[in-house]
Amino acid sequence: MLGFIKKDLLLIKGNLKSLIFVILIYFLLMATGDFDISFIPPFLSTMIMLSTFSYDNYNNFDAYGITLPNGRRNMVLAKYLSTIILVIITTLLTYLASILISCFKGDAIDYLYLLNSMMMIIVATTFVIIFMYPIVFKFGIEKARIAIFVIVFGIAILGSILLPYLDLTNIINFLDNYGLVILPIFVIGFSLLSYFLSLKFYLKKEF
Amino acid sequence: MKNVIEIKNLKKSYKDNFELGPINLNIPSGLIIGLIGENGAGKTTLLKSILNVVKINEGSIKIFNKDFKKEENIIKEEIGVVLDNTFFPELLSPNDINIIMKGIYKNFDSNLFFKYLKDFNLNSKTIIKEMSKGMRKKLEIITALSHHPKLLILDEPTSGLDPVVRDEILELFQTFINDEEHSIIFSTHITSDLEKIADKIIFIDNGKVLLEDECQEILNNYGILKCSLEEFDKIDKDDIISYKKNKYNCEILINNRSKLKKKYKDFIVDKVTLEELMVLMIKGVKEC
Structure with a gap:
């Protein structure tokens, strides 16, 4: 399985430059003002990992990967793990940059706030993966792009219609108090569900 | 002689009405088996069915006397595969392939891999995108050989290659088969390659085995x-x-x-x- 993770990470080697560039921009914006765009590098890394599906598709790698020992299962698991590894690394780098800048500017650092904030970003990014990957494994990357667009657009419209009628104060308070404990459990649970769903789809696929 | 592959009553059908089988084959070990037939006859489908790349509708497959369904992963550790289309990601180099394969096959032999790269004049740092079709095929074949497999399953491994490269690859196959435990099954349209090295021919037409015999017997009879x-x-x-x-x-x-x-x-x-x-x-x- 390690081989498949390495394959995905080696494939995005070329994209790392742009990821570092984004982190540098973030660094610059943080240093010159109070912009908080710390969610961008982890989200970008998810998008970059999504491109490995396109590479696999373009290079006919899936058919070959299946011929390798435990190919189907390992390819699915590797996609999840390599994405999570990259998201965690980029989140850590982003926040390390944030701490360094605060030190440089002489600002007080609220570590609990940073930890909370990091956790929320990792959770949010992981939910993107949880949602997207089963669709990609079911329909293939090309069709999945359209499906994801339609679903995200639908949720956005539905959200904007319903949001004014919803009272989220209780939920926000609850997350403020228990988020650090509850969210990881949710993330792990939904990640497993998403993984098994993707696996179920991929085990049936033919190339 | 032991059988390396035993296929019983294999059937695979597609929505477009193409049906492979029923196929019954016993492929002895220690031989080079040539799979021939026109485009769409079912050669690739048969090889993909053996490898579980496509799901068979009926039948059973035994490889190395093991049930493929139950022991797929153990069996695949001892199989080297080359598919008809190029399949390595173009952005990678042979160095990357070595790193990846070490994490996939328990027995992947990096020394042997780099020796083959040298023997076939392939630069370990050149990215696959910059390689010619012949170079890519060579890389795929030497990767398939570098974990000491007992069986090579090759789909059109010599198509599109010039006669010099083809000759080099055929020599490599013959060296591989010197070990009696080793076997090769490969499909090709270049039947002259099979006349040079194949021990047995399986001729598939319209999803059925039309002829199965020793190559020399066919050519003599x-x-x-x-x-x-x-x-x-x-x-x-x-x-x-x-x-x-x-x-x-x-x-x-x-x-x-x-x-x-x-x-x-x-x-x-x-x-x-x-x-x-x-x-x-x-x-x-x-x-x-």
């Missing part, structure tokens, strides 16, 4: 009887497998060549090539 259009009626219909009428003459595919050569002394009876055999069996007229 089958023949082409050539006669003029007027002379065609002098040939005993029972001796004709199939025939093709050209503008001025007629080519008749026969079996038992040496016997019929004596019977039809006034006619030319040539040895058949696998290509001629294929064309006459598929395109030739079978009913007289």
Whole structure:
């Protein structure tokens, strides 16, 4: 399985430059003002990992990967793990940059706030993966792009219609108090569900 | 002789009405098996069915005397695969392939991999995108060989390659097969490659096995009887497998060549090539 993770990470080697560039921009914006765009590098890394599906598709790698020992299962698991590894690394780098800048500017650092904030970003990014990957494994990357667009657009419209009628104060308070404990459990649970769903789809696929 | 692959009653059908099988095959170990047939005959489907890249509808497959369904992963550790389309991600280099394969095969031998790279003049740092088709194919074949497999399953491994590279690759296959435990099954349209190295031929047409025999037996026993259009009626219909009428003459595919050569002394009876055999069996007229 390690081989498949390495394959995905080696494939995005070329994209790392742009990821570092984004982190540098973030660094610059943080240093010159109070912009908080710390969610961008982890989200970008998810998008970059999504491109490995396109590479696999373009290079006919899936058919070959299946011929390798435990190919189907390992390819699915590797996609999840390599994405999570990259998201965690980029989140850590982003926040390390944030701490360094605060030190440089002489600002007080609220570590609990940073930890909370990091956790929320990792959770949010992981939910993107949880949602997207089963669709990609079911329909293939090309069709999945359209499906994801339609679903995200639908949720956005539905959200904007319903949001004014919803009272989220209780939920926000609850997350403020228990988020650090509850969210990881949710993330792990939904990640497993998403993984098994993707696996179920991929085990049936033919190339 | 032990069987490396045993296929019983394998069936695979697609929505477009193509149906492979039922296929029953016993492939002995220590041999090079050539799989021939026209495009769409079912060669790739058969190889992909063996490898579980496509799901079979019926039947059972045993490889190394192990049930493929139950012990797929153990079996795959000992199989090297080359598929018909190039499949390594173009952005990677042979160095990257080595890193990846070490994490996939328990027995991946980096020293052997780099030795093959050197033998075949492949630069370990060149990205695959910059390689020619021949270089990519060489890389795929040496990767398939570098975890010390017992069985190579190759789909069109020599297609699109120049004769020099093809010759190098065929030599590599022959070296691999020197070990009696090793076997190769490969499909190809370049039947002359099979005439050089194959021990056994499996001829597939329209999803069914049309012919399965030792390569030399086929080349010795089958023949082409050539006669003029007027002379065609002098040939005993029972001796004709199939025939093709050209503008001025007629080519008749026969079996038992040496016997019929004596019977039809006034006619030319040539040895058949696998290509001629294929064309006459598929395109030739079978009913007289």
